[in-house]
Amino acid sequence: MEVILSQDVNDLGHTGDIVKVKDGFARNYLIPRQLAMAATDANKKRIEALKAKRAAAEAEKRAAAEAIAEKLAKVSCTVTVEVNDQEKLYGAVSESEILKALELEGHHFERKDLVLEKPIEELGIFDVGIQLHPDVVGKFRLWVTKK
Template sequence: MKIILCQTVKSLGERGDVILVSDGYARNYLIPRCLAWEANEKNIRRLKEEKRKEGEKDEKVLRSAVTFASKLDKISCTITVKTGESEKIFGAVTSSDIREAL
């Protein structure tokens, strides 16, 4: 029986894979546990729609990450700390120091 995996199954494949398994394994184990759907026209359309939505979501996240990265590139921050004779700092620059400087 042809099935579509709803979740990643270690021995079979990743979520969204269309695979062929024995009828009994599909009907008695995978489908009742919501690990797979039967690969009929309706479920294949459903899978394509989910993949399309995931792609759109990934593009949106990527665009916002690129926008945020370009904003971060423009930010400059200087933190003055005490140093020893060998130009090594005493202590550490912590996240709270950076937050205060920004």
């Protein structure tokens, strides 16, 4: 029996996939638990329309993320830190300090969105990334200066 998966099913497929399973598995497990529906022509058309709608929404989200990344590329933030006599930091610049500096520029992001390749432990200019979308990382310039 062919069914269309309504949800991701381990070892079987992803949402919207048309898979061939044994009749009993479909009737007794997949369909009653609303994990799948019979692969009729009407259901196939409905799933195709749903896939197209999801693809359009995903493209819209990606375009919005790319627009934010473009704006973010023009942003420059400054973090002032305490240093010792040899101009070495007393620690690393924390993620919260970076996000606070970014908020002063009018941009609010979550800590989980911050992408640092390595901790910032020296004075200088750094490019810091923000994960805006699974495929889009925006970068901004961060200046680390001494007090």
